[in-house]
Structure formats: C-alpha cells, structure tokens
Amino acid sequence: MDLLNKDMSAEFKPVNKLEKENKMVQNISELFDKLEIKDGATLSFHHHLRNGDYVLNMVFEEVKRRGIKDITLVASSIFPCHEPIVPLIKDGTIKNVIVSYMSGPVAEAISHGDLKGTLVMQSHGGRARAIMEGSIKIDVAFIGAPSTDIHGNISATEGKAFCGTLGYAIADSIMAEKTVAITDTILPLEGKTEIPSERIDYILKVDSIGDPNGIISGTTRITKDPVGLRIAQKAVEVMVATGLVKEGMCYQSGAGGVSLAVTKFLGDYMEREGIKGKFASGGVTGDLCDMKNRGLFDRIYDVQCFDLKSAEDIKNDPRHITMSAEKYASPYKDAIVNSLDFVILGATEVDTDFNVNVTTGHDGVIMGGSGGHQDTAYGAKVSIIVSKLFQSRIPLIVDRVGVISTPGSTVDVLVTERGVAVNENRTDIIEALKAHNIEVMTIKELKELSDSLTGVPQKKRDESKRVIGYMEYRDGQVLDKIYKA
Amino acid sequence: MDLLNKDMSAEFKPVNKLEKENKMVQNISELFDKLEIKDGATLSFHHHLRNGDYVLNMVFEEVKRRGIKDITLVASSIFPCHEPIVPLIKDGTIKNVIVSYMSGPVAEAISHGDLKGTLVMQSHGGRARAIMEGSIKIDVAFIGAPSTDIHGNISATEGKAFCGTLGYAIADSIMAEKTVAITDTILPLEGKTEIPSERIDYILKVDSIGDPNGIISGTTRITKDPVGLRIAQKAVEVMVATGLVKEGMCYQSGAGGVSLAVTKFLGDYMEREGIKGKFASGGVTGDLCDMKNRGLFDRIYDVQCFDLKSAEDIKNDPRHITMSAEKYASPYKDAIVNSLDFVILGATEVDTDFNVNVTTGHDGVIMGGSGGHQDTAYGAKVSIIVSKLFQSRIPLIVDRVGVISTPGSTVDVLVTERGVAVNENRTDIIEALKAHNIEVMTIKELKELSDSLTGVPQKKRDESKRVIGYMEYRDGQVLDKIYKA
Numbered sequence: 001m002d003l004l005n006k007d008m009s010a011e012f013k014p015v016n017k018l019e020k021e022n023k024m025v026q027n028i029s030e031l032f033d034k035l036e037i038k039d040g041a042t043l044s045f046h047h048h049l050r051n052g053d054y055v056l057n058m059v060f061e062e063v064k065r066r067g068i069k070d071i072t073l074v075a076s077s078i079f080p081c082h083e084p085i086v087p088l089i090k091d092g093t094i095k096n097v098i099v100s101y102m103s104g105p106v107a108e109a110i111s112h113g114d115l116k117g118t119l120v121m122q123s124h125g126g127r128a129r130a131i132m133e134g135s136i137k138i139d140v141a142f143i144g145a146p147s148t149d150i151h152g153n154i155s156a157t158e159g160k161a162f163c164g165t166l167g168y169a170i171a172d173s174i175m176a177e178k179t180v181a182i183t184d185t186i187l188p189l190e191g192k193t194e195i196p197s198e199r200i201d202y203i204l205k206v207d208s209i210g211d212p213n214g215i216i217s218g219t220t221r222i223t224k225d226p227v228g229l230r231i232a233q234k235a236v237e238v239m240v241a242t243g244l245v246k247e248g249m250c251y252q253s254g255a256g257g258v259s260l261a262v263t264k265f266l267g268d269y270m271e272r273e274g275i276k277g278k279f280a281s282g283g284v285t286g287d288l289c290d291m292k293n294r295g296l297f298d299r300i301y302d303v304q305c306f307d308l309k310s311a312e313d314i315k316n317d318p319r320h321i322t323m324s325a326e327k328y329a330s331p332y333k334d335a336i337v338n339s340l341d342f343v344i345l346g347a348t349e350v351d352t353d354f355n356v357n358v359t360t361g362h363d364g365v366i367m368g369g370s371g372g373h374q375d376t377a378y379g380a381k382v383s384i385i386v387s388k389l390f391q392s393r394i395p396l397i398v399d400r401v402g403v404i405s406t407p408g409s410t411v412d413v414l415v416t417e418r419g420v421a422v423n424e425n426r427t428d429i430i431e432a433l434k435a436h437n438i439e440v441m442t443i444k445e446l447k448e449l450s451d452s453l454t455g456v457p458q459k460k461r462d463e464s465k466r467v468i469g470y471m472e473y474r475d476g477q478v479l480d481k482i483y484k485a
Numbered sequence: 486m487d488l489l490n491k492d493m494s495a496e497f498k499p500v501n502k503l504e505k506e507n508k509m510v511q512n513i514s515e516l517f518d519k520l521e522i523k524d525g526a527t528l529s530f531h532h533h534l535r536n537g538d539y540v541l542n543m544v545f546e547e548v549k550r551r552g553i554k555d556i557t558l559v560a561s562s563i564f565p566c567h568e569p570i571v572p573l574i575k576d577g578t579i580k581n582v583i584v585s586y587m588s589g590p591v592a593e594a595i596s597h598g599d600l601k602g603t604l605v606m607q608s609h610g611g612r613a614r615a616i617m618e619g620s621i622k623i624d625v626a627f628i629g630a631p632s633t634d635i636h637g638n639i640s641a642t643e644g645k646a647f648c649g650t651l652g653y654a655i656a657d658s659i660m661a662e663k664t665v666a667i668t669d670t671i672l673p674l675e676g677k678t679e680i681p682s683e684r685i686d687y688i689l690k691v692d693s694i695g696d697p698n699g700i701i702s703g704t705t706r707i708t709k710d711p712v713g714l715r716i717a718q719k720a721v722e723v724m725v726a727t728g729l730v731k732e733g734m735c736y737q738s739g740a741g742g743v744s745l746a747v748t749k750f751l752g753d754y755m756e757r758e759g760i761k762g763k764f765a766s767g768g769v770t771g772d773l774c775d776m777k778n779r780g781l782f783d784r785i786y787d788v789q790c791f792d793l794k795s796a797e798d799i800k801n802d803p804r805h806i807t808m809s810a811e812k813y814a815s816p817y818k819d820a821i822v823n824s825l826d827f828v829i830l831g832a833t834e835v836d837t838d839f840n841v842n843v844t845t846g847h848d849g850v851i852m853g854g855s856g857g858h859q860d861t862a863y864g865a866k867v868s869i870i871v872s873k874l875f876q877s878r879i880p881l882i883v884d885r886v887g888v889i890s891t892p893g894s895t896v897d898v899l900v901t902e903r904g905v906a907v908n909e910n911r912t913d914i915i916e917a918l919k920a921h922n923i924e925v926m927t928i929k930e931l932k933e934l935s936d937s938l939t940g941v942p943q944k945k946r947d948e949s950k951r952v953i954g955y956m957e958y959r960d961g962q963v964l965d966k967i968y969k970a
Contacts, residue, residue: 001527001557001620001621001622002620003583003605003615003620003621003957003961004557004581004583004602004603004605005603006955006963007963008952008955008963008966009963010962010963012892012958012962012963012964012965013962014892014893014894015863015892015894015895015958015960016894017862017863017864017894017895020819020823021819022819022823023818023819042486072486072489096489098488117489118489118490120488120489128683130488135486135487135488136486136488137486151819151821151824152818152819174659189763189764189783189784190806193806196808196809196812197812197818197819197820197821198613198809198811198812198815198818198820199818200818201817201818278674279674298674299674321675321678323681324681324683326683327681327682327683330683332686333508333637333682333683333684333685333686334505334506334507334508334636334637334682335682335683336636336682338505338507339636377502378500378502379502407497407499407500408499409499409500409501409502410500410502467493470491470493472488473497473500475500476488477495477497477498478491478492478493478494478495478497479497480497481493
C-alpha cells in the first residue's frame with residue numbers, strides 16, 4: 001500500500017477552509033459540465049419509479065444534445081415509458097445495454113437488432129454482484145431521488161414521487177465514480193435515509209422525477225381467471241404437503257397474477273391454521289403488507305414497491321424493512337433469498353429440464369427478464385413455477401426455451417391446471433407429495449399431455465439469426481445466448 | 486468491461502442449490518482456516534467498544550498462535566486495553582500500524598521505536614477516505630458486533646456490549662476483501678441494522694466481545710477546574726459574538742473536559758435565549774442527548790458513543806441518527822462536518838501559526854491523535870481551541886509543536902484563561918469580537934505573555950531521532966513527520 005511508503009518530505013499544501021463547494025447544481029447542463037461524461041461512458045439507473053420514471057429520459061435528452069456517443073446503459077429495468085431512447089439506440093448514442101428486465105418499445109427495438117453493441121441481461125442479484133465486484137464499472141449513477149436534504153441524504157418515503165425503497169440503486173451509489181441525486185423535493189432535514197449523503201456527489205433539482213401512478217405496473221394484480229385460481233390453489237396444496245408451511249416460514253412470490261393468487265390463498269391457509277411466518281420478501285405489494293399487518297408474517301424485506309400502498313407501509317411500519325439488491329439476492333454472502341422456504345414464480349416457457357424462460361415471448365421478442373427469478377429459484381428450499389399449460393393454445397412446455405432465464409437445476413416444481421411435475425433431483429419433494437396423495441408427473445409426461453392436446457410446438461428459437469447478447473447467470477456465467485427476433 | 490466481450494459459447498456449469506453454506510463458524514481456528522490470512526496481510530478493527538474491547542486482542546492471539554507475521558494493523562483507535570499486542574509489535578507479528586488515535590502501552594511502545602515498519606496516523610475522515618478510495622486495502626475487517634442475526638445484519642443497540650453506533654466500521658465493511666462479525670449475541674431477527682448482511686462473510690460467536698463499562702473513556706467528563714470553567718465561559722462569549730449562535734445552528738465539541746463545559750454553558754445560553762439548533766454531531770455523550778431531549782437541538786448525528794447513556798438514546802429516539810465516518814467527516818462529498826457552525830476542540834500544543842498538536846504529550850510520547858480534530862476544524866465555520874495557557878507550568882504555545890495534528894490554516898480561535906487569539910486570516914471573526922468588546926490578541930502576543938510567565942519553552946521535538954511514521958492530512962497529504970520519543 002502506497003501510504004506505507006510515502007515521501008514524508010513532500011511539502012504540505014495548506015487548505016483554504018473558506019472555499020468549500022456544496023453539491024447543488026442549477027440545471028442539467030451544469031451537471032453534465034461537472035460530470036465530464038465522455039464517449040463510451042457507462043451510466044446507470046434504477047427502476048423504482050417503474051413505468052412512471054422521468055429520470056432516464058431526462059438524462060439521455062442531454063446526452064443526445066451534447067452528441068455523446070457509445071454509452072453503455074446499465075439500467076436495473078427498462079419500461080414502456082422509456083420509448084424516447086429508442087432513436088438513441090438506433091443512432092449509436094447508446095451502444096450497449098445491461099439490464100435485468102425490459103418491456104415495451106426499447107425491448108422490441110433491441111430484440112429486432114437495433115443495438116450496435118451487446119445486450120447483457122442479468123438477475124437482480126447478479127447485477128449487484130457485478131457492480132460490487134467491479135465487472136461493471138459505472139462512471140455515473142443517476143439516482144431518481146424522491147427526496148433529499150441538501151447534503152444528499154436520500155429518502156424514498158418522502159417526496160412527490162415517493163417509492164418506498166431504492167434497493168436496486170444501492171450498489172450503484174457505492175461503486176460508481178460519481179453519483180448524482182436527481183430530485184423534485186429538497187427537505188430541510190433528512191428523512192428515513194435509503195442512500196446516505198456520503199454516496200452522493202451532486203444534487204440536481206428538477207420539476208418532477210416521475211409519475212407516482214406509474215409505479216403500479218400491469219403485472220401486479222391477482223388473477224381473476226378461474227384456471228389461474230385453480231393453479232394457485234393446487235400450488236398451496238403442494239406447499240402444505242412439503243411440510244414447510246409452518247411457524248417461522250419465509251416466503252416470496254413473483255408479481256404475476258397467478259403467483260399473487262398463491263400468496264392470497266396461502267395467507268388464508270396460514271390464518272386458518274394459526275401459522276405465523278418469519279418474513280415475506282421481494283418486490284412487495286400492498287396485499288402483502290396487509291398480510292403482515294394481519295400478523296401472518298413478522299416482517300417484510302423489500303427491495304422494490306409494486307404499488308403506492310406498499311411504499312406508504314414502509315413509512316409507517318419499522319417491520320417493513322428496505323434492503324439493497326445485494327442483501328436481497330447477491331450470489332455471495334448468504335442473501336435473504338437463501339432463507340426462503342418457498343418462492344412462487346411464473347414462466348412463459350419451460351423445457352423438460354425445467355429451464356425457464358421469462359425473458360422472451362412466444363414471438364421471440366424480449367418482454368421481461370430474470371429480475372429476481374434466478375436468485376429466488378436458487379435460494380428457496382422449494383421453487384415453484386405456476387403457469388397454465390397453454391396460453392391461447394400456445395404451449396408452456398417446449399423442447400428448447402427461447403432464452404434460458406433460470407436454469408432447471410434450481411427449479412423444483414411446476415404446477416399447471418393439468419398436473420404437477422417435480423424436478424427428479426428433488427426426491428424429497430416427490431415423496432412428500434405422494435404421501436399427501438398429490439399426483440406427481442414427470443415433466444416429460446406433462447409435455448406429452450400438452451403435445452397431445454395442442455400438437456408439438458414449433459421450435460421458435462432461430463439460431464441462424466444474429467446473436468445480440470446473452471443472459472448472464474447470477475454468478476457471472478453465460479447462461480444462454482439471446483438471438484435477434 | 487469484460488462482460489461486454491464474453492465468450493458466449495462457454496458451457497454453463499449448473500449450480501447445486503442444495504449445497505448452500507451459511508456464515509456461522511464454530512471457533513476462531515475455523516474462522517482463520519476460512520480466511521487464509523497470510524504473512525503481510527492487512528487487518529482492520531474499529532473502536533466503538535473503546536477501552537472495553539476484547540476483539541482486537543482475541544484476533545491477534547490467534548495470529549500469534551499461527552505464527553503469521555508482518556501484519557499491517559488498521560485500527561480506528563487503540564486503547565490501553567490493547568496492551569497484550571505490545572509483544573507482537575516488538576517481535577514483528579505486527580509490522581505497520583495505521584490508526585487515528587492511540588493511548589496507553591501500545592502508543593508508548595510505538596513512540597519508543599518498537600514498530601519495525603511504518604506508523605501512519607490519520608483523521609477519522611481521512612481513514613474513511615483512504616479505505617474507500619483504495620489507498621488502504623484491507624484483507625479482513627473484524628467487526629466487534631454487539632449483536633447480529635444469523636445472516637450478519639449487525640445491530641449496535643442490542644446485545645451485552647451494545648455501543649449504539651458502528652460508524653468507524655462502515656467503510657471497512659464495504660471495502661474489505663472479507664468482513665467478519667465477531668459477536669456474543671445472536672438475535673432471531675435483525676434489530677436496528679448498522680451493517681447489513683451483504684457486507685458480512687463470516688460470523689463467529691464468542692462468550693464476550695467486550696466490557697460495556699469500557700466504553701466510557703477517561704476524557705469524557707466535564708471539567709470541575711475553575712480555570713477550565715472560566716475558559717469555557719469565555720468560549721461561549723466568543724461564539725455569541727460571531728452571531729452564529731442562532732436558530733438552526735450546527736455544533737460539535739470534542740470530548741475534553743473544557744470542551745464539554747463549553748457545550749454545557751452553550752446549552753444554558755440557548756435555553757435562556759430560546760434558540761434551537763439544527764443538529765449536534767460527533768462522538769456523543771449522554772449530556773448531549775439530554776440537550777437534544779430538552780429541545781436544544783433537533784437531532785444528533787452520531788459516529789460513536791462516549792457512554793452507555795448515549796448508546797441507549799440511539800435505541801429510543803429516531804432523531805439520534807447514526808452515521809458512518811465518511812458521512813461524518815470524509816474530505817469528499819460534503820460531509821456533516823462541513824455544516825458545522827462551531828467546533829470546540831482541545832490541544833496539547835499550539836504554535837504561532839495555529840498548528841495544533843493533539844497527538845503527542847509534552848514528553849514527545851504519543852497519547853492521542855487527530856480523531857475528528859482535523860476534519861471538524863476544516864469543516865466548521867468557526868473552529869475554537871479551548872485550553873489553559875499552561876498545564877503544570879508547561880506552556881501551551883510553542884515555536885514548533887511535537888506533531889502537527891491539525892494545520893493552522895483551519896484553526897480560527899484560541900481561547901485561554903489569559904486571552905483570546907484569532908487567526909489573522911479570519912478578519913470577520915476579529916471584527917465581530919471587537920464589536921462585542923472582546924479583547925483580541927495575536928497568537929504571538931499570547932505567546933509572549935506566556936513566555937514572560939514561564940520562560941521560553943525548550944524545543945521538545947528532536948529531529949535527530951529516527952522518523953517512525955507520519956501524520957497524514959485528511960486529504961492524503963503528509964502533514965508532519967512523527968519522530969521516535
């Protein structure tokens with residue numbers, strides 16, 4: 001270490017304490033002057049404002065205005081609201097994209113081959129790992145900050161566009177060369193602090209960082225479809241049969257309509273049986289907060305809020321605990337996901353090795369991504385995929401999924417309306433289910449049943465097309481290539 | 486970035502989710518086996534258990550047992566309780582020491598030349614900067630954790646040796662290759678979390694991490710000496726004269742007896758005048774908590790507790806806010822110290838350029854260090870040194886201080902029982918004091934007065950002796966050499 005071998009005779013240059021700078025900048029142009037963003041820079045963003053986010057577009061408007069090129073965009077997620085950056089992908093302003101989830105026009109443009117560089121899709125935990133270990137080197141992290149004091153202590157429970165937690169922005173704020181808070185609300189004193197001032201270099205006040213109503217994304221409502229509800233009920237039966245639905249259980253579900261129905265039915269069961277869980281985690285809905293408030297879980301660990309009710313709950317209840325993506329899901333250091341008894345997840349495709357695709361749709365176009373899918377499937381004692389066997393006669397189970405988002409070695413159970421399949425390496429689960437008179441099929445049997453009803457699905461993945469990027473596993477391995485749609 | 490140029494054809498190695506490790510290790514030997522600490526390693530420690538700490542000695546007992554050599558010890562502070570490591574300094578087990586404050590047998594041994602390598606003394610903010618920027622590379626950070634859950638979410642308000650905050654350990658926990666929680670209290674669920682689980686690699690449970698009573702160090706009681714009290718009263722007069730004792734003021738004092746008396750008298754004044762401050766910060770005493778609770782400050786920012794009453798207060802009042810050393814005092818990113826209106830500090834020696842020594846005693850032996858002295862003197866609008874002009878006929882003001890701990894360009898006012906001197910670059914303060922009929926002397930005049938009473942002091946610093954290390958300024962510059970005593 002250099003400081004042990006310093007030239008001690010170097011003359012000390014006295015400091016002038018009367019010339020202190022503060023962090024506030026007046027406008028985005030002054031901010032960019034200070035940041036000195038150059039061609040090829042890596043800029044990062046978080047997605048807690050989800051489809052209501054104004055920050056990413058605002059920053060890229062200035063990037064474009066200045067003619068900066070070859071940007072690597074590191075966004076935890078990209079939503080339909082980010083359509084304005086599509087032309088910047090096409091013209092090479094944005095060269096590479098590293099993202100955990102994307103849907104809407106940007107995802108479509110990239111799927112169709114408009115990105116000049118590489119697309120890397122990661123899990124939420126993998127993203128945090130990559131940033132913390134330095135595999136991703138961020139030049140500037142832009143934090144959409146619901147509120148901050150003048151020092152840059154950022155709170156997500158105060159402000160016009162409060163979003164409760166900033167879990168996906170924590171690693172960025174620690175590791176970026178420079179971190180900027182963009183906010184519409186300056187508080188005289190810090191509120192409940194999600195990102196402390198020592199992580200923030202500059203603060204830019206703007207009129208609005210986002211539309212609070214955009215926080216509610218389309219995937220976060222319980223299904224009303226009777227088939228979906230039947231699947232959810234079956235999933236709860238499976239869970240109970242494993243013997244893990246008991247005092248102190250830890251639980252997470254995805255935000256799909258069937259997964260949310262499982263959560264509801266599980267809650268009803270726990271209430272009936274007088275079972276209290278230790279924690280529920282994840283992206284969090286108001287319904288999950290209600291379950292905590294009814295005493296069904298001692299606490300919630302929350303990396304992002306799926307609705308405003310959940311964001312409100314963080315403000316009001318210290319047992320609703322915010323967490324970083326690392327704490328939630330990092331592949332190192334025994335993350336929260338490793339304590340899960342169950343995770344309930346969706347899928348657009350599953351193959352007979354239980355590999356799951358949640359990244360591309362049946363047309364091969366990107367419409368999602370792993371998010372926490374990989375992380376929770378690995379971490380949970382029992383990972384359960386809930387899905388209909390067909391959607392508009394398009395089958396779930398295929399020979400080769402479009403993109404492997406989560407490897408089959410970490411997926412334990414598939415519950416459909418026509419049967420339950422269990423990964424054959426989980427003999428413990430197979431036995432438990434049989435002991436509870438739940439019929440267990442192999443996934444090949446389930447596929448044969450499916451094929452007999454709809455015909456063998458055509459292979460959708462066209463490997464003659466150009467590789468536009470890859471799906472990374474949470475530990476950094478290449479999990480699968482992503483082809484142009 | 487490598488992940489943009491990955492070999493996408495590399496075969497994916499499936500993970501086995503049934504083979505998870507947890508963080509708990511059974512004993513210190515297993516811990517060291519996992520850590521693989523080698524000769525020349527850098528080990529870090531924090532000092533929130535102050536003179537009651539058992540952790541540092543415990544770790545070095547095992548280092549010694551294993552015959553590991555040439556360790557660089559990075560400790561935020563070293564206290565008399567750490568005497569057991571003196572032989573390890575002498576035999577080369579510990580080669581270099583990087584520290585912000587030290588007193589007792591270790592300090593004496595190093596002063597007398599027993600360290601084979603280099604001594605680097607830093608401010609609290611400088612230490613955090615050095616760790617975060619990578620100037621100090623820590624192999625293993627050992628966190629004395631008052632309590633933790635099984636994931637490594639560390640709380641400092643629960644546990645047998647609760648110490649309230651862990652502000653000096655935060656940077657270590659973020660940047661160390663490996664971070665270990667050593668604790669005597671495992672909680673079923675996390676309490677108020679100071680260090681989150683994603684920062685912790687291993688957890689070792691031991692019988693006791695420290696003696697809670699050792700948290701109260703000798704320097705944290707208000708002086709009863711009438712001369713000291715007179716100085717404190719004068720300091721408050723000076724503060725009032727600057728016009729900055731007003732609604733919203735921000736304040737910190739050191740932990741010396743006279744400084745604490747200033748805090749008390751200031752509180753009395755504020756109460757009388759109905760003035761409410763914005764915050765008080767620092768190492769925090771129970772008396773300061775009382776002032777907050779009486780409404781004299783809206784909140785407290787706390788990087789370490791000087792007594793158990795203060796540690797209790799953190800548990801009970803959300804307006805008593807813990808902070809990292811970076812947030813407190815980092816030279817970058819507009820730290821809390823930069824908001825201070827006043828800081829009240831002590832000194833063992835001052836020269837006529839206002840350079841201050843708080844590192845060595847009159848015998849040239851190390852008995853302290855900058856701690857936050859450098860940081861707050863720089864940050865505060867007005868930094869005030871309070872000290873008697875003589876201590877047992879040994880004068881305060883000298884031609885050359887033993888070690889420059891804080892540069893004079895950041896020291897504004899010296900208040901003694903025989904007069905007040907103001908740094909001549911602070912004409913604003915000189916004018917304000919004169920306008921309030923406070924007699925202002927130059928520091929040279931004050932020295933002449935002192936010399937006339939005690940005789941010109943002998944030069945204590947012997948530059949013919951060996952240089953054993955240096956005092957670093959918070960920005961990384963060499964501020965002064967430290968000579969063997």
